[in-house]
Amino acid sequence: xxxxxxxxxxxxxxxxxxxxxxxxxxxxxxxxxxxxxxxxxxxxxxxxxxxxxxxxxxxxxxxxxxxxxxxxxxxxxxxxxxxxxxxxxxxxxxxxxxxxxxxxxxxxxxxxxxxxxxxxxxxxxxxxxxxxxxxxxxxxxxxxxxxxxxxxxxxxxxxxxxxxxxxxxxxxxxxxxxxxxxxxxxxxxxxxxxxxxxxxxxxxxxxxxxxxxxxxxxxxxxxxxxxxxxxxxxxxxxxxxxxxxxxxxxxxxxxxxxxxxxxxxxxxxxxxxxxxxxxxxxxxx
Numbered sequence: 001x002x003x004x005x006x007x008x009x010x011x012x013x014x015x016x017x018x019x020x021x022x023x024x025x026x027x028x029x030x031x032x033x034x035x036x037x038x039x040x041x042x043x044x045x046x047x048x049x050x051x052x053x054x055x056x057x058x059x060x061x062x063x064x065x066x067x068x069x070x071x072x073x074x075x076x077x078x079x080x081x082x083x084x085x086x087x088x089x090x091x092x093x094x095x096x097x098x099x100x101x102x103x104x105x106x107x108x109x110x111x112x113x114x115x116x117x118x119x120x121x122x123x124x125x126x127x128x129x130x131x132x133x134x135x136x137x138x139x140x141x142x143x144x145x146x147x148x149x150x151x152x153x154x155x156x157x158x159x160x161x162x163x164x165x166x167x168x169x170x171x172x173x174x175x176x177x178x179x180x181x182x183x184x185x186x187x188x189x190x191x192x193x194x195x196x197x198x199x200x201x202x203x204x205x206x207x208x209x210x211x212x213x214x215x216x217x218x219x220x221x222x223x224x225x226x227x228x229x230x231x232x233x234x235x236x237x238x239x240x241x242x243x244x245x246x247x248x249x250x251x252x253x254x255x256x257x258x259x260x261x262x263x264x265x266x267x268x269x270x271x272x273x274x275x276x277x278x279x280x281x282x283x284x285x
Contacts, residue, residue: 033114033193033208035255036142037064037160037266038073040168045091045138048168049075049216053090060093064265066139067258068097068113074189076135076175077220087222094135098190099178100125106178109188115174117194117209117234121227126190129174131225136211137171137191141266143255144204158255159203160266161248170216172209172234194236203248209234 039062046054056073066072071093079087097109112125120126141162148155163169172192177185196207211219215233218224249268254260 033142033144033191033206034068036066036171036208037140038062038066038138039064039140039263040138042091045073045075045168049091049136049138049170050089051075051091052088055090055092062263063261064263065255065258065261066096068110070096072096072137072189074135074137074173074175075170075220076133077222079222089220092187094173094175094187094189096190097188098125098129098174098176099186099188100176101128101178103178106180106186112190114193114206115190117172117192117231117236120174120192121231126174127227129176130230131227132222133175134219134222134230135173135175135189136216136220137173137189137208139169139171139208141169142208143251145256146203156256158251158253159248160251160255160268161203161207161246162266163245164247165245169208170211170213172211172219192234194234209236 040048042054042056042060045051045060060073063070063072072095073091074094075089075091077087077089079085095109096113098112098115099106099109115123115126115130121130141160144159144161146157146159148157173189174192175187175189177187180186192209193206194209196203196205211233212235219230219233224230251266251269252264255265
């Protein structure tokens with residue numbers, strides 16, 4: 001559906017860490033992107049991101065319902081440990097939900113799936129990673145939920161938001177390494193979020209920060225550690241034409257259950273007569 005349609009009679013739904021709606025009341029929005037899809041073939045990711053090292057063990061399966069604590073593909077640049085060689089761009093999987101190196105429990109990661117662009121360089125949990133451990137998280141699109149008002153029980157309608165041209169979304173991410181009590185290293189990550197432009201903000205006030213292709217190299221460069229320079233690589237959605245480059249449409253309720261998966265989750269509803277716009281109206285922007 002085109003992005004120009006208007007949503008009416010709806011208030012955006014807040015999400016908890018697992019991508020479910022939180023009971024914050026109508027009109028209140030959370031700052032989270034809590035569910036997304038990443039389904040590109042392994043070779044496509046290797047080619048698109050000019051990866052020099054494929055560090056994923058086993059198969060890389062498409063995931064149309066990525067939720068916190070799942071393993072997700074990520075692109076990062078890192079010098080091999082204890083080897084005097086240059087940093088290498090690699091593709092690996094990370095656990096979604098950043099766990100700082102000083103954390104006592106892995107469980108904290110489920111509450112750290114997003115980092116706000118406005119403060120990420122200052123927060124103790126993120127500032128070291130922001131300086132030296134940045135990554136790109138490939139995605140086909142992401143989900144947000146509306147909480148509609150009306151008679152009876154409020155209804156939560158999921159929407160899928162993606163680039164109109166079908167290109168890969170390179171979401172800005174940070175990663176950390178956490179050593180478990182069993183002396184094993186766990187690689188974790190978070191998605192940086194920013195204010196959504198007006199059109200997308202009618203669904204949710206926040207969205208993933210997308211890194212422009214011409215800034216991938218600098219974003220991934222661990223030698224670039226000045227916070228102001230790093231922040232300068234990221235262009236908030238409100239400052240550009242991102243809204244015209246994205247499309248959003250209502251999808252079925254199956255995505256609300258993390259056990260469901262498959263390409264059917266991102267199929268537009270065939271007849272959106274119960275969406276937040278109401279019968280007979282466009283359910284987008």
